[in-house]
Amino acid sequence: MxxxxxxxxxxxxxxxxxxxxxxxxxxxxxxxxxxxxxxxxxxxxxxxxxxxxxxxxxxxxxxxxxxxxxxxxxxxxxxxxxxxxxxxxxxxxxxxxxxxxxxxxxxxxxxxxxxxxxxxxxxxxSLLFLLYFVLILPIASLGMSAGLADNLYLPHFIGDELVKSTQGFFIYFGSLLVLFYLSLRLIYTVIFFVIEEELSIFGAIKKSWQYTKxxxxxxxxxxxxxxxxxxxxxxxxxxxxxxxxxxxxxxxxxxxxxxxxxxxxxxxxxxxxxxxxxxxxxxxxxxxxxxxxxxxxxxxxxxxxxxxxxxxxxxxxxxxxxxxxxxxxxxxxxxKILYQPNTQIVAHRGYMAGGVENTISALQAAAKQGADYVEMDVLETKDHQLVVFHDRTLSRLTNRQESISELTLAELQEITVHSGGFEDKIPSFEEYVQAAITAEMKLVVELKYYGWESPEMEANVVKILQKYNVTQSYLVQSLKEESIVKVKALDPNIRTGYLVAFNIGNLPATSADFVVIEEFSLNERLVEQARQVGKGIMTWTVNEEELVRRALRLNIDGIITNEPSQAKRVRQSFEENRTLVERVKELL
Known part of the structure; x- marks a missing residue:
C-alpha cells in the first residue's frame, strides 16, 4: 500500500x-x-x-x-x-x-x-522492562510517552555542564545517538510482548532487536x-x-x-x-x-x-x-491583574557569552546585561587562600591536569583560562569582590568543597565580605548544610542558601534563609511550602525561555541562568500589559 x-x-x-x-x-x-x-x-x-x-x-x-x-x-x-x-x-x-x-x-x-x-x-x-523503558526514552519523548513518563528527562544542568568541553560534547551527543538507535531497535518490544502470549519480556526485547535489523x-x-x-x-x-x-x-x-x-x-x-x-x-x-x-x-x-x-x-x-x-x-x-514578578535574575558564573566563566570579564559582561546578581564559585588553594573557580582541576579551561589543591593562589593567578573564544586570568576571591563593587553588582557566593578544605575556609570568606561591608547585600550558598550553618554563626547578617541538586518530596529541612532547587525538582508545592515557613526559594540552572517563564509564573525569588539578558527580557514581558491572546498562550 x-x-x-x-x-x-x-x-x-x-x-x-x-x-x-x-x-x-x-x-x-x-x-x-x-x-x-x-x-x-x-x-x-x-x-x-x-x-x-x-x-x-x-x-x-x-x-x-x-x-x-x-x-x-x-x-x-x-x-x-x-x-x-x-x-x-x-x-x-x-x-x-x-x-x-x-x-x-x-x-x-x-x-x-x-x-x-x-x-x-x-x-x-520487571527490571528488564524498566531497562527497556529507559532505553526508549528518546522515542518516548517524541510522542510515545506514558502519562507518568511525561516529565522524565535528563536534568538540563547535566547536559549544560557536559557540552562546555569538547570531550563532554562528544560524550553527551554520542550517548544520545546511541540511545536513539537503541530506541529504534527496541520500539516493538511492547507490541510483541502483549500480542504473543508465549513471549516473555526478554523474548519480546530479543524479537524486537532481530525484527528491526x-x-x-x-x-x-x-x-x-x-x-x-x-x-x-x-x-x-x-x-x-x-x-x-x-x-x-x-x-x-x-x-x-x-x-x-x-x-x-x-x-x-x-x-x-x-x-x-x-x-x-x-x-x-x-x-x-x-x-x-x-x-x-x-x-x-x-x-x-x-x-x-x-x-x-x-x-x-x-x-x-x-x-x-x-x-x-x-x-x-x-x-486577574498581571503581577510583576519579584524574581531576581542571577547570572550563572557571570555572563559566559561575554567572558570566561568565573572571571572578572564575565562579571563585567553580566553587569552590562542587567543581571541583578552574579553567582560565582569559591575554592580553597594549596596555601589556604580563596580563589574563584568551579572545577576540581584545571583541565577543562586550561588543558593542565593539576587540581586547585596542588597550587598556591599566586601560581593560579598567573594561569590563563580559555573558553568560547575568550581568555582571562583566574582571580582571587578578594579581587573578584573588589571588581563586583566597582561594577555595582551583587554576588551569590557558592562555597565549593572537594575534600581538601581547611576548617577556616568559611571564616576566611566571611572576613572578606565583612572587610568590604557587603554582608547584608551578598548571598552565600552551599551544597553542605554544615558550611552554611558556620557562615551564619560567624555573621548573622549574611543570608545563606542551601543548594539541592535534586529533591523528591517536601521542602528540604535546612537552617538556611533560602533554598536553591535544581529546575528539574522545582514545583508549585515547594514554592508554597517555602513561603509558609518564611524561606526564600531560587532555582538553577534555567536557560530555556519556556523554563524561565515557568519559574517567573511561580514568582520565585531568583533564577540562576546562563542567559541573563533573555531572562530579563522575559521578566519585562510579565510586567507589561499583555493581550488576552498572549495570556492564553502563556497558560497553555
Whole structure:
C-alpha cells in the first residue's frame, strides 16, 4: 500500500473510532489520577515516615537506601510505575490489534489481554522492562510517552555542564545517538510482548532487536511523518480557535476575558485528548509494521456495541461539568491583574557569552546585561587562600591536569583560562569582590568543597565580605548544610542558601534563609511550602525561555541562568500589559 494511503487509512480509522478513543484516553487518565498517582504518593509518604526524612535529596539518599523497609517500599514504587507505563502502552496496542483482527471487543476484552502478562512484572523481568523503558526514552519523548513518563528527562544542568568541553560534547551527543538507535531497535518490544502470549519480556526485547535489523529508516520515516502531521494539525486548530479572540478583544473589552476563558478551556481539552489520539495512531502504525498481514485486512468498521460506558450520556455529562469548572477557573485567571514578578535574575558564573566563566570579564559582561546578581564559585588553594573557580582541576579551561589543591593562589593567578573564544586570568576571591563593587553588582557566593578544605575556609570568606561591608547585600550558598550553618554563626547578617541538586518530596529541612532547587525538582508545592515557613526559594540552572517563564509564573525569588539578558527580557514581558491572546498562550 502506498505511504499516503496508509496515513489516509489511519486517519479514517481515527475518525471512525473517535468515540472509543475519546473514552479510552479519558479512562487511562482517570486511572492515573484516581488510582496510580495517589498510590505512588501514599507509598512515598511511607518512605519518608520510616526514614524520618522530609524529602530525599542527593545528601540523604543513602539513608533511604540503607533502610530495609524503605527499600521495599521504593521497590513497590518502581514496580507500580513500570507496570502502569506498560499498561498504558499496551492498552493502545491491544485496542488496535482487536480492531485490525476484527474481533468483538469491550473494555474488559482489552484489559483481560493486558492482564495476562502481568505475572512477568512480579519477577526479575520487571527490571528488564524498566531497562527497556529507559532505553526508549528518546522515542518516548517524541510522542510515545506514558502519562507518568511525561516529565522524565535528563536534568538540563547535566547536559549544560557536559557540552562546555569538547570531550563532554562528544560524550553527551554520542550517548544520545546511541540511545536513539537503541530506541529504534527496541520500539516493538511492547507490541510483541502483549500480542504473543508465549513471549516473555526478554523474548519480546530479543524479537524486537532481530525484527528491526535494517528497518530503522522505515520506522524513522513513519514517526517523522506522523508527528509532523500531528504538529501541523494542532497548530492549525490552535490558530483557528485563537482567531475569534484576536477579532473580539479590541471590540468587546468586557466580555473578551470570558471568550478567552472558553477558548483556553477548549484548547486544553483538545491538547489533552489529542495526545492520546496520537498514541493510538502510533500504536496502530507500528502494529502494522510488526504484523504486515493486519494492514492487508479489509477496511475497518466501528463496533456498534458500547465500549466503556453503556450510557455515554453520563460520560459526556461529566466531561461537560469538568469543562464548566475549568472554564470558570480559566476566566477568573485571565481577568486577574498581571503581577510583576519579584524574581531576581542571577547570572550563572557571570555572563559566559561575554567572558570566561568565573572571571572578572564575565562579571563585567553580566553587569552590562542587567543581571541583578552574579553567582560565582569559591575554592580553597594549596596555601589556604580563596580563589574563584568551579572545577576540581584545571583541565577543562586550561588543558593542565593539576587540581586547585596542588597550587598556591599566586601560581593560579598567573594561569590563563580559555573558553568560547575568550581568555582571562583566574582571580582571587578578594579581587573578584573588589571588581563586583566597582561594577555595582551583587554576588551569590557558592562555597565549593572537594575534600581538601581547611576548617577556616568559611571564616576566611566571611572576613572578606565583612572587610568590604557587603554582608547584608551578598548571598552565600552551599551544597553542605554544615558550611552554611558556620557562615551564619560567624555573621548573622549574611543570608545563606542551601543548594539541592535534586529533591523528591517536601521542602528540604535546612537552617538556611533560602533554598536553591535544581529546575528539574522545582514545583508549585515547594514554592508554597517555602513561603509558609518564611524561606526564600531560587532555582538553577534555567536557560530555556519556556523554563524561565515557568519559574517567573511561580514568582520565585531568583533564577540562576546562563542567559541573563533573555531572562530579563522575559521578566519585562510579565510586567507589561499583555493581550488576552498572549495570556492564553502563556497558560497553555
Amino acid at each position: 502506498p505511504l499516503w494511503l496508509k496515513f489516509k487509512e489511519r486517519f479514517i480509522n481515527l475518525r471512525n473510532y473517535f468515540p472509543i478513543y475519546f473514552q479510552s484516553v479519558f479512562f487511562l487518565r482517570l486511572l492515573q489520577v484516581i488510582v496510580v498517582l495517589p498510590l505512588l504518593s501514599y507509598l512515598f509518604i511511607q518512605v519518608l515516615k520510616v526514614t524520618g526524612l522530609t524529602s530525599i535529596t542527593e545528601n540523604n539518599l543513602m539513608v533511604a537506601i540503607q533502610n530495609p523497609l524503605a527499600l521495599v517500599v521504593i521497590a513497590l514504587i518502581g514496580l507500580t510505575t513500570v507496570f502502569f507505563i506498560y499498561y498504558e502502552q499496551a492498552y493502545y496496542v491491544v485496542l488496535a490489534y482487536l480492531q485490525r483482527s476484527h474481533q468483538d471487543y469491550h473494555l474488559r476484552t482489552v484489559l483481560r489481554k493486558i492482564h495476562r502478562k502481568a505475572r512477568y512484572f512480579l519477577s526479575f523481568q 535494517g528497518k530503522c529508516l522505515k520506522t524513522i520515516g513513519f514517526l517523522v511523518i506522523t508527528l509532523g502531521i500531528y504538529a501541523l494539525m494542532i497548530g492549525l486548530v490552535t490558530a483557528t480557535l485563537l482567531l475569534p479572540l484576536i477579532v473580539i478583544e479590541p471590540l468587546l473589552s468586557v466580555g473578551a476575558p470570558f471568550v478567552a476563558g472558553f477558548i483556553l478551556t477548549l484548547l486544553q481539552i483538545v491538547l489533552f485528548f489529542s495526545f492520546g489520539f496520537l498514541q493510538m495512531v502510533l500504536a496502530d502504525g507500528l502494529l502494522c509494521f510488526a504484523y504486515p498481514k493486519l494492514e492487508q485486512a479489509s477496511p475497518l468498521q466501528p463496533t456498534s456495541k458500547p465500549f466503556l460506558f453503556k450510557r455515554p450520556f453520563f460520560f459526556y455529562g461529566a466531561l461537560s461539568l469538568f469543562f464548566l469548572i475549568a472554564f470558570g477557573a480559566n476566566a477568573a485567571s485571565l481577568t
